[in-house]
Amino acid sequence: xxxxxxxxxxxxxxxxxxxxSLFNSVLLGPILFPILFIGLAYFAGxxxxxxxxxxxxxxxxxxxxxxxxxxxxxxxxxVIMEPPKxxxxxxxxQEMQVIIRIPEKFAEQWKSGKPAVVEVIADPSRRxxxxxxQRVKGLLYAYGAQIGHLRLQLRGVSPTIxxxxxxxxxxxxxxxxxxxxxxxxLPYVLMITAFTGGMHLAIDSTAGEKERKSLEPLMINPVPxxxxxxxxxxxxxxxAFASLALTLLAFRFAFPFLPTGALGVDLNLSGAAMGGIxxxxxxxxxxxxxxxxxxxxxAKSLREAQSYMGLVFMIPMIPSLIFMVNPMKAETWxxxxxxxxxxxxxxxxxxxxxxxxxxLSMSMGSTLIIGLGFAAVAATLFNRPRIVFSN
Amino acid sequence: xxxxxxxxxxxxKVEAVKGISFKVHDGxxxxxxxxxxxxxxxxLRMLYSLLPPDEGEIRIDGLDPTRDAMAIKRTLGxxxxxxxxxxxxxARENIAYYGKLHGMPGKxxxxxxxxxxxxxxMGDFIERRTEGFSQGQRVKVAIARAMIHKPQTVMxxxxxxxxDVMSTRALRRYILDLKRAGHSVILSTHIMQEVAAxxxxxxxxxxxxxxxxxxxxELLKKSGCDTLEDAFVRLIGTEEGLLA
Numbered sequence: 172x173x174x175x176x177x178x179x180x181x182x183x184x185x186x187x188x189x190x191x192s193l194f195n196s197v198l199l200g201p202i203l204f205p206i207l208f209i210g211l212a213y214f215a216g217x218x219x220x221x222x223x224x225x226x227x228x229x230x231x232x233x234x235x236x237x238x239x240x241x242x243x244x245x246x247x248x249x250v251i252m253e254p255p256k257x258x259x260x261x262x263x264x265q266e267m268q269v270i271i272r273i274p275e276k277f278a279e280q281w282k283s284g285k286p287a288v289v290e291v292i293a294d295p296s297r298r299x300x301x302x303x304x305q306r307v308k309g310l311l312y313a314y315g316a317q318i319g320h321l322r323l324q325l326r327g328v329s330p331t332i333x334x335x336x337x338x339x340x341x342x343x344x345x346x347x348x349x350x351x352x353x354x355x356x357l358p359y360v361l362m363i364t365a366f367t368g369g370m371h372l373a374i375d376s377t378a379g380e381k382e383r384k385s386l387e388p389l390m391i392n393p394v395p396x397x398x399x400x401x402x403x404x405x406x407x408x409x410x411a412f413a414s415l416a417l418t419l420l421a422f423r424f425a426f427p428f429l430p431t432g433a434l435g436v437d438l439n440l441s442g443a444a445m446g447g448i449x450x451x452x453x454x455x456x457x458x459x460x461x462x463x464x465x466x467x468x469x470a471k472s473l474r475e476a477q478s479y480m481g482l483v484f485m486i487p488m489i490p491s492l493i494f495m496v497n498p499m500k501a502e503t504w505x506x507x508x509x510x511x512x513x514x515x516x517x518x519x520x521x522x523x524x525x526x527x528x529x530x531l532s533m534s535m536g537s538t539l540i541i542g543l544g545f546a547a548v549a550a551t552l553f554n555r556p557r558i559v560f561s562n
Numbered sequence: 563x564x565x566x567x568x569x570x571x572x573x574x575k576v577e578a579v580k581g582i583s584f585k586v587h588d589g590x591x592x593x594x595x596x597x598x599x600x601x602x603x604x605x606l607r608m609l610y611s612l613l614p615p616d617e618g619e620i621r622i623d624g625l626d627p628t629r630d631a632m633a634i635k636r637t638l639g640x641x642x643x644x645x646x647x648x649x650x651x652x653a654r655e656n657i658a659y660y661g662k663l664h665g666m667p668g669k670x671x672x673x674x675x676x677x678x679x680x681x682x683x684m685g686d687f688i689e690r691r692t693e694g695f696s697q698g699q700r701v702k703v704a705i706a707r708a709m710i711h712k713p714q715t716v717m718x719x720x721x722x723x724x725x726d727v728m729s730t731r732a733l734r735r736y737i738l739d740l741k742r743a744g745h746s747v748i749l750s751t752h753i754m755q756e757v758a759a760x761x762x763x764x765x766x767x768x769x770x771x772x773x774x775x776x777x778x779x780e781l782l783k784k785s786g787c788d789t790l791e792d793a794f795v796r797l798i799g800t801e802e803g804l805l806a
Binding site: 173174188189383385387388394395559 | 612645707
């Protein structure tokens with residue numbers, strides 16, 4: 172096995188000197204993802220807050236038909252503006268987000284005790300007008316409810332009689348379990364990192380060596396080819412694992428900076444949870460390295476190998492996407508599905524729950540078996556004479 | 563001692579080698595001469611056990627490359643047609659890597675590299691990364707890493723490809739030194755002068771077959787020509803693909 176360890180050490184060392192390789196495993200996952208993550212959370216949170224707290228400026232058409240309603244809005248801090256000439260067009264052109272129109276019949280309907288129609292002109296398909304629209308509607312409903320109460324009281328009826336059902340929320344979620352964004356994104360990011368972390372090395376050390384014509388002389392050395400393959404594969408796995416550990420660590424340090432107030436989330440990753448996650452994902456690293464090495468040894472050139480990698484990206488994405496669209500409860504049989512089981516397990520660890528040894532060993536075992544299967548395929552590919560020929 | 567008897571190799575429909583037989587004796591330089599695409603590289607690849615022959619037998623000091631590949635690889639030093647180096651490693655690291663793959667202890671590797679730096683005159687660039695090396699420097703590193711374990715038999719595939727005059731002269735001197743030190747050398751080339759200047763025996767290959775085999779004098783006699791150049795052209799039957 173000295174051939175294996177020689178190849179392994181050489182690949183790890185040589186790739187430490189490769190900027191692209193380092194960029195892929197050290198920079199991309201561990202630095203970029205958490206920054207992207209925090210940035211998005213901040214952005215989403217602050218945008219939401221901004222829209223919720225911003226002074227509401229609303230053009231009102233027909234102020235003269237309902238002066239009391241308008242003064243109620245003003246009391247609530249709404250700035251009433253002159254309406255544009257063509258309100259529908261100005262909403263369509265995104266000049267205005269919401270416009271209130273009080274029709275002429277308002278006073279007549281109001282006096283006869285019929286529901287008085289007030290139109291809210293907006294385009295709900297535009298996400299940015301969502302919050303102002305909700306705020307305007309909320310104010311209008313509030314005014315309506317207030318007047319409704321008064322009318323009932325005047326007639327000697329208790330206003331509560333209108334409230335037949337009172338819905339009360341009993342919230343059992345823990346602060347951790349409310350971190351939905353993290354729950355969805357972290358498994359996804361980690362699965363992708365398991366693949367991207369070693370990707371450059373896998374391509375460079377097989378298809379790259381073939382293209383640079385250093386594979387043929389390497390194969391003339393008295394080392395069995397499966398050992399050469401294993402050395403390259405292990406180096407790939409090492410890079411992926413290092414990248415994964417760094418990413419997880421980066422997330423741990425990034426969590427306190429998440430705008431918990433805005434998201435209503437308070438998250439932290441304990442050392443034990445991190446250890447559990449790393450253990451659960453370790454077989455994925457082996458599987459990813461074996462798959463990457465197999466694909467890269469099938470390719471005749473660097474370019475061809477790189478074009479396969481687009482496909483490889485899809486593999487870790489599929490289980491995460493399924494989980495994103497259709498969140499499901501973890502069951503024992505799911506632990507036999509590689510990558511999907513890790514998605515569930517990471518979720519359990521992040522939620523701070525204890526994970527059963529059976530689940531963990533099932534997930535690790537099934538993933539490892541498939542990983543070793545791919546490694547065997549890669550070893551067979553290395554034994555073919557044509558592995559060394561680029562064309 | 564290398565014995566090649568009646569080997570065949572085809573890639574799909576292309577028959578690269580069609581029944582080649584020859585012998586290489588110890589302490590001699592044997593040249594495989596032939597135009598580009600004659601089957602020289604394929605023959606060598608079968609000798610150093612990269613490709614198995616479809617038919618026929620090869621024995622290197624009694625060992626069969628298809629069965630005793632590891633044992634044969636330990637006794638061979640090969641500078642193949644593709645001689646890519648690791649550009650992110652220094653010349654010394656490139657050479658030492660091959661020493662380690664041969665299972666040599668670190669101390670032996672260092673000592674051997676010191677010798678090779680001396681004989682191949684690599685002092686100026688041994689500690690430099692091989693990125694941007696000249697052809698001559700690259701060939702020297704490729705030879706050094708092939709010779710790190712002091713192989714008895716040396717195979718060189720078109721070693722002077724892309725070299726300038728000075729580097730070619732140095733290379734030829736080195737090959738003659740190898741012979742003097744008792745190594746067997748197999749050299750493939752399409753350059754007639756190289757064969758004339760170096761080889762004890764010449765095996766002429768054309769279209770995947772042996773066109774002629776013998777010492778320079780025997781080839782002259784056989785062809786009835788006055789110069790080796792004429793003899794080669796007559797024996798191969800065409801001037802195509804040969805360099806004077």
